[in-house]
């Protein structure tokens with residue numbers, strides 16, 4: 406690191422990275438300060454249990470920074486790349502190769518997604534059949550006291566009918 410820069414940018418998200426890039430292209434010396442770590446392809450949480458252990462603090466440098474305010478809760482990313490890090494989706498290997506399937510928020514266990522033309526080759530015919538993907542929702546285990554408290558706050562905020570209540 407140098408002692409003096411023309412510009413110091415705090416945060417490497419979309420805003421910081423683009424500004425730093427433009428300023429560097431214009432010939433300025435630029436320093437980007439980022440509080441989070443660099444996340445490689447294999448570092449992202451793969452299960453809900455791992456997600457529960459991926460919350461931000463200055464010791465563990467987790468990916469997800471959850472902040473609760475008076476009237477709004479904010480979930481933001483922390484790491485090189487900023488908000489782009491939270492878009493981690495599901496990569497599926499199909500007989501035809503790799504595809505990306507975006508799982509919509511609120512997906513219930515057992516929900517089936519159909520990937521047209523991504524299945525097995527047709528028998529004695531041209532083309533490929535469809536591939537069906539069934540969602541298996543895994544609940545987090547081993548929550549820290551902080552994560553348990555955050556989950557409790559979340560359930561206080563949503564209007565979810567009690568699944569044990571009898572229908573009349």
Ligand SMILES: Cc1cc2nc3c(=O)[nH]c(=O)nc-3n(C[C@H](O)[C@H](O)[C@H](O)COP(=O)(O)OP(=O)(O)OC[C@H]3O[C@@H](n4cnc5c(N)ncnc54)[C@H](O)[C@@H]3O)c2cc1C
Nearest residue numbers: 415416417418419420421438439440441482483484487488
């Ligand atoms: C699910 C989702 C999908 C989205 N999809 C799109 C899309 O398709 N197209 C689109 O244009 N936008 C999309 N957005 C919006 C976009 O991600 C945000 O607008 C953008 O990330 C904001 O950029 P930013 O640089 O302001 O902040 P961020 O990207 O949040 O970056 C902030 C960075 O600053 C770092 N930081 C914070 N405090 C400090 C500190 N004290 N010291 C050092 N570093 C610090 C953080 O670690 C982070 O890396 C989406 C957002 C979400 C949540």
